[in-house]
Amino acid sequence: MIDFGQLVQMAQMVKEKAYAPYSGFRVGAALLGKSGMIYTGCNIENAAYPVTNCAERTALFKAVSEGEQEFLALAVVSDSADYVSPCGVCRQALAEFCGTDFQILMCRSNGDYKIMTLGELLPESFGF
Ligand SMILES: O=c1ccn([C@H]2C[C@H](O)[C@@H](CO)O2)c(=O)[nH]1
Numbered sequence: 001m002i003d004f005g006q007l008v009q010m011a012q013m014v015k016e017k018a019y020a021p022y023s024g025f026r027v028g029a030a031l032l033g034k035s036g037m038i039y040t041g042c043n044i045e046n047a048a049y050p051v052t053n054c055a056e057r058t059a060l061f062k063a064v065s066e067g068e069q070e071f072l073a074l075a076v077v078s079d080s081a082d083y084v085s086p087c088g089v090c091r092q093a094l095a096e097f098c099g100t101d102f103q104i105l106m107c108r109s110n111g112d113y114k115i116m117t118l119g120e121l122l123p124e125s126f127g128f
């Protein structure tokens with residue numbers, strides 16, 4: 001059984017580390033590996049805007065660089081009262097390592113969330 005509450009809480013905590021002086025939009029993500037390890041990430045912006053890294057990819061790249069390549073679930077949270085969902089670039093980055101059943105918890109700032117699978121968020125993803 002996945003502890004979704006813990007995943008959301010860790011995403012909320014790492015959101016505090018976000019570097020977002022340009023958009024002011026802070027995001028935190030927590031990625032659960034099949035090993036049971038949880039990898040966190042925040043968004044990191046840059047004066048050259050496209051250089052910005054989203055919270056989801058920060059968490060994913062940290063995980064892969066630590067040796068984990070298989071994942072179960074990801075929680076994403078911002079300061080918004082609305083649910084936050086991963087951008088298209090992050091969906092494709094996740095699709096490299098995660099199957100269609102991978103669970104994505106899109107959270108409100110208060111911790112409420114809705115879950116969709118990667119297959120639902122990125123149908124017919126590119127791969128070769
Ligand atoms: O799911 C999302 C959506 C946006 N951002 C970041 C990128 C940028 O720093 C800021 C505004 O787009 O939010 C994320 O980290 N994850």
Ligand SMILES: [Zn+2]
Binds near residue numbers: 054057086087088091
């Ligand atoms: Zn993204």
